[in-house]
Amino acid sequence: MIDLKQLREDPQTARASQEARGADPSLVDRVLAADEHRRATLTSFETMRAEHKALSRSIGKAPAEERAQVLARAKQMAEEVKNAEAAAERAAAELDDLVAGFGNLVHPDVPAGGEDDYRVLSTHGTPRDFEDEGFTPRDHKELGDILGAIDTERGAKVSGARFYFLTGVGARLELAILNAAMDKALAAGFTPMITPTLVGPKVMAGTGFLGEHAAEVYHLPTDDLYLVGTSEVPLAGYHADEIIDLSQGPKRYAGWSACYRREAGSHGKDTRGIIRVHQFHKVEMFAYARQEDAEAEHARLLGWEQEMLDLIDVPYRVIDVAAGDLGASAARKFDCEAWLPSQQRWLELTSTSNCTTFQARRLGVRERGADGTRPVATLNGTLGTTRWIVAILENHQQADGSVTVPEGLRPYLGGLDAFRPVA
RNA sequence: GGAGACGUCGCAUAGUGGCCUAGUGCGCGGCCCUGCUAAGGCCGUGAGGGUGCAAGCCCUCCGUGGGUUCAAAUCCCACCGUCUCCGCCA
Numbered sequence: 001m002i003d004l005k006q007l008r009e010d011p012q013t014a015r016a017s018q019e020a021r022g023a024d025p026s027l028v029d030r031v032l033a034a035d036e037h038r039r040a041t042l043t044s045f046e047t048m049r050a051e052h053k054a055l056s057r058s059i060g061k062a063p064a065e066e067r068a069q070v071l072a073r074a075k076q077m078a079e080e081v082k083n084a085e086a087a088a089e090r091a092a093a094e095l096d097d098l099v100a101g102f103g104n105l106v107h108p109d110v111p112a113g114g115e116d117d118y119r120v121l122s123t124h125g126t127p128r129d130f131e132d133e134g135f136t137p138r139d140h141k142e143l144g145d146i147l148g149a150i151d152t153e154r155g156a157k158v159s160g161a162r163f164y165f166l167t168g169v170g171a172r173l174e175l176a177i178l179n180a181a182m183d184k185a186l187a188a189g190f191t192p193m194i195t196p197t198l199v200g201p202k203v204m205a206g207t208g209f210l211g212e213h214a215a216e217v218y219h220l221p222t223d224d225l226y227l228v229g230t231s232e233v234p235l236a237g238y239h240a241d242e243i244i245d246l247s248q249g250p251k252r253y254a255g256w257s258a259c260y261r262r263e264a265g266s267h268g269k270d271t272r273g274i275i276r277v278h279q280f281h282k283v284e285m286f287a288y289a290r291q292e293d294a295e296a297e298h299a300r301l302l303g304w305e306q307e308m309l310d311l312i313d314v315p316y317r318v319i320d321v322a323a324g325d326l327g328a329s330a331a332r333k334f335d336c337e338a339w340l341p342s343q344q345r346w347l348e349l350t351s352t353s354n355c356t357t358f359q360a361r362r363l364g365v366r367e368r369g370a371d372g373t374r375p376v377a378t379l380n381g382t383l384g385t386t387r388w389i390v391a392i393l394e395n396h397q398q399a400d401g402s403v404t405v406p407e408g409l410r411p412y413l414g415g416l417d418a419f420r421p422v423a
Numbered sequence: 424g425g426a427g428a429c430g431u432c433g434c435a436u437a438g439u440g441g442c443c444u445a446g447u448g449c450g451c452g453g454c455c456c457u458g459c460u461a462a463g464g465c466c467g468u469g470a471g472g473g474u475g476c477a478a479g480c481c482c483u484c485c486g487u488g489g490g491u492u493c494a495a496a497u498c499c500c501a502c503c504g505u506c507u508c509c510g511c512c513a
Contacts, residue, residue, distance in 0.1 A: 043473055046482040053482095056494045060441045074493035243470085364471095373470080 001362040002102050004035055017105040020112040020323035031098045038091040045084035052077045100211065104358040106323045107295075107332040117322035118335075124306070125315035127339045128395065135399040139342035140390040141273035144170060146401040148422035149393070150274060161271070162263060162278045166386075169419045173389055174281060176412035178256060180311060181283035181384030185254030188304055190285060193255045195234035198225040203237030206363040208329035208355075215264040231255030232380040235286035241364040243373055250289035250297050254383065257282060273390065275347065280386035287379045288365065291357060294377035298354040301381035302334050305350040308383055311408035314395040315339040317346060329355040338391035349388055352381030393419075 007014050011032060015025040055074050059067065111119045130137045144150025149170030155163035166174050182192055204210050204226040209217055218227035228234060235255045244251060259282050270276035285304065289297040302318070309316050321333040330353035337346035357375040360366070366373035396404045403419040410417060 039473065042482085046473065049483095050481055052493080057441065057444095059493060071493055076493090078493055241470095366470095 001099060001358060002105065003357065003361065004031075004099070007031060008035070014105060017103075017323075020106050020110065021103055021326065022114060022324040023103065027098065027102060031095070031102065034091070034095040034098050038088070038095045041084070041088040041091040045081070045088040048077070048081050048084050052081050103326070103328040104331045104356060106326060107354070109320070110326070110332050111320060111322045112324075113322045114324040115322065117324070118319040119322075121318040121320055121334070123315075123317040124309070125313070125339075127315045127341065130341060133399070137341040137394060137397060138401065139273065140275075140393045143393040143397055143401065143403060144273065144389075146421045147393075147403065147419045149173065149419065150389070152273065159278075162276065164274050164277060166389075168422070169416075170389065172413055172416075173392065173409075173419075174386055176409045177312070177384045177386075177388050177392075178281055178283050179412050180409060181308060182254060182256060184304060184308055184311075185252075185283065185285060185383055188252070190252040190254035193231070193235065193238075193253045195228075195231045195238075195255045195257050197228050197231075197234070197257050197260070198223075199228055199233055199237060200225060203233060203240060203363070204228075206240065207233045207236045207359055208327060208362075209233065211328045213327070216262050218260050218262055227260035228257065229261045230259050230282060230380075231257035231284045232286055235284070235380075236359050236363060236365075236378055239288060239363075239365045243366050243368060244288060244376065246288065246290050246293075246367050246376060250287045250293060253286045255284045255286060257284070259385075275387060275390055277386070282385040283383040285352075285379075285381045285383050288360070289377045289379060290367065291374070291377050294354050294356055294379060297377075297379050298332065298334070298352065301352045301379055302336075305336055305352060305381055305383065309336055309338070309349065311406065312388060312392055313406040313408065314349075314391045316349065321351075327353065329353065329358045331356045331358070338388075339395065340391065341394050347387075347391065349385070349391060350382035352379070354379050 002014070007028065011028050014028045018025040018027060052074065055070065055077060059070055059074060111117050138146070141150065141152065144152075147170070148168045149166065151165040151167050152163075155165050158165075186192060198220070201210070201224060204217065209226075209229065217229060219225075220227070226233075232255070234257070235253050238253070239251075258279060260279050261277075263276055263278060266276060274280075285301055287297050287301065306318070316336050316338045319335050319337060321335055326333050333351060333353045335348050335352075336350040338349045340347045355378045357377055359378045360375040365376050365378070367376050392406065392409075393403050396406060398404065398418075401421045405413055405417050405419065
């Protein structure tokens with residue numbers, strides 16, 4: 001939820017943000033008009049209510065001969081107050097509808113434009129030259145078959161397209177990635193968390209996932225619960241409606257969870273293997289920080305992501321995602337993309353967003369300030385997911401179909417130095 | 424799933440239609456008293472919103488949502504949550 005006071009004071013920034021996202025800048029003016037209407041109807045209603053309350057209180061004390069008359073007047077007024085209240089509620093609902101369509105104000109340094117307008121911030125490591133090594137790299141699906149690590153056929157048999165079994169070393173590799181991520185988080189001072197993966201509508205809406213991308217989310221209508229696409233959702237809801245203490249620095253949580261995504265808009269995209277699936281596991285960093293600390297915290301989250309990527313030793317680059325490709329809640333987002341030899345392209349492995357006060361405002365997460373409370377900033381970032389298996393297998397494969405285990409992961413695999421083809 | 428009890432300000436509790444504009448205690452903060460780790464006094468102390476240059480004034484919130492009434496923490500209905508017991512499952 002955007003800050004209406006800020007919008008009133010500085011509509012131009014909001015218009016510019018809308019334009020950068022490729023959204024409608026005139027929404028700003030419609031919101032301002034609706035806001036003014038809401039405040040006018042509210043003031044009128046509250047004034048009437050105050051008069052009515054005073055009149056009601058006087059009934060008990062009124063002299064007997066006047067009582068009937070005062071009562072009649074109060075009855076009539078009750079009706080008027082009811083109408084005024086309904087008008088105020090309608091105005092508030094109209095405003096809410098407009099505000100719901102408003103994404104967070106984008107950070108001024110974010111490149112404008114859509115998916116292809118990202119800015120590359122840095123590149124790390126060098127993709128291997130397989131031609132020079134004398135063989136054509138296999139893709140992760142084929143390696144998964146050879147190693148007995150990934151079974152997409154049986155995943156489809158049991159649950160449908162985009163489901164899979166991780167088997168043998170595949171399962172072990174996922175656990176290794178997630179455990180390494182948890183250790184990294186622990187070392188960085190995060191509180192490890194295992195979260196609910198079913199959440200109620202309030203938290204789902206509060207984190208901004210029921211807006212444009214509602215079709216991405218699994219919903220269980222019988223119980224009105226949503227399956228989360230990331231533990232960002234329960235972790236953002238964790239402190240909902242609370243006043244938290246950030247005087248000792250940001251509150252940092254590392255959530256381990258299954259993640260569920262409908263992938264409704266991606267038919268035919270990444271259908272092979274486990275790049276884009278309905279269910280996977282993830283360790284997610286989540287931080288509550290002071291507004292003025294948010295940008296520095298964002299850089300720290302990115303730093304920890306990079307440390308994890310160094311651990312698995314794959315070539316990657318960092319991009320500053322363009323405004324039009326940001327989620328509604330994000331003011332800025334950095335993705336780390338690993339090189340995918342089989343497709344000669346970059347694949348997103350981590351994503352860290354600075355949501356400034358957008359989520360916290362709607363979820364009611366505040367801290368005490370000099371005078372009263374104020375919303376905090378929330379940030380999130382990936383520390384490890386099932387998808388990393390793809391990058392690890394492809395980048396560390398050998399000509400014979402075996403895969404060298406990156407040094408950093410060996411302690412999590414009982415010292416195993418390579419995955420070897422199964423008979 | 425069934426039965427019962429409960430849900431009030433950070434915590435504890437009072438409040439069963441108008442004197443609740445929610446009292447009290449604890450905690451917390453400030454000031455005062457007291458020459459020392461004791462004890463006491465006074466004042467203040469929730470959230471959200473509207474309005475105003477400001478001081479202030481006003482509205483809302485007693486688990487949530489409806490309803491009755493001129494008037495609801497209080498009466499009615501539904502739901503949610505917590506606890507206890509029973510059943511079922513592991």
